[in-house]
Amino acid sequence: MQTKNNLFQKYYPFWNNLSESEKEQFKTYSGTKTFKKGENINRTDECAGFVLIKSGQIRIYIVSEEGREVTLYRLSEGNICIFTAQCVLDSISFDVIVEAEQDTELMILSPGRFHAVSEKNIFVKCFGYELATKRLSDAMWTLQQVLFMRADKRLALLLCEEMRKSRCDEIKLTHEQIAKYMGSAREVVSRLLKYFSDEEIVKLSRGTVKIIDREKLMEIAG
Incomplete structure (x- = not known):
């Protein structure tokens, strides 16, 4: 101690x-x-x-x-x-x-x-x-x-930062938490995450976002 x-x-x-x-x-x-x-x-x-x-x-x-x-x-x-x-x-x-x-x-x-x-x-x-x-x-x-930044880029930046901090591809955050961190509406975050999922950038499960394509995510983040 x-x-x-x-x-x-x-x-x-x-x-x-x-x-x-x-x-x-x-x-x-x-x-x-x-x-x-x-x-x-x-x-x-x-x-x-x-x-x-x-x-x-x-x-x-x-x-x-x-x-x-x-x-x-x-x-x-x-x-x-x-x-x-x-x-x-x-x-x-x-x-x-x-x-x-x-x-x-x-x-x-x-x-x-x-x-x-x-x-x-x-x-x-x-x-x-x-x-x-x-x-x-x-x-x-x-x-x-x-x-001033597009919502998809802000989300990508947030996910990249969380991945860096946790040193893990699985990010334990709810849609509500992500919305608070981004200063956005939960509905916007859910829609963007669904888009990222459809593009096979992430895989979604309850309370978890798993990054499956780092390169695409980093490209969006710029």
């Missing part, structure tokens, strides 16, 4: 640039919390804290006025979610919902403590802004896909 010190040393690149007092503050004001699959980690009006994922996976998404969800990105073990602590980053406001996609264990640092240390330590402050910039870039790429 990893101690707090080991976790921070492994995942916080600024750790060796902290004073002993600052390290103690991080340890003292951090705590482990677990969330069940489907549970909200924060809402748009909350500031949960600076989150390190110990195990599991989270989804960061926005919801349109019509109730459509658009998944901006997902994070798994060892990643840090900065937008659960957006209240500590001056001039950055990006309202999102963060949800546990699996049973998830998080190490959460109090937002006030992160802010206090970052105000005095340039390495922590720079890390926070660099991470926020990266996540905003990920979010903008997703929104660009939703707004």
Whole structure:
């Protein structure tokens, strides 16, 4: 079992640039919390804290006025979610919902403590802004896909990415989940998957999409 010190040393690149007092503050004001699959980690009006994922996976998404969800990105073990602590980053406001996609264990640092240390330590402050910039870039790429990219290409890109992450040709996702990740309607996803199936690119079964022609899929993904 990893101690707090080991976790921070492994995942916080600024750790060796902290004073002993600052390290103690991080340890003292951090705590482990677990969330069940489907549970909200924060809402748009909350500031949960600076989150390190110990195990599991989270989804960061926005919801349109019509109730459509658009998944901006997902994070798994060892990643840090900065937008659960957006209240500590001056001039950055990006309202999102963060949800546990699996049973998830998080190490959460109090937002006030992160802010206090970052105000005095340039390495922590720079890390926070660099991470926020990266996540905003990920979010903008997703929104660009939703707004300007053909749905079949977005689906192909998603399936290629899931295949890469799982290192497996069988992707365990429902049509509803894929629709949420794409920011599309379930009916559109089902129609596209049927087309991919008819073209013998994928084979469909309940809760599973099996890739049977990688070359064709990658060609559509571009």
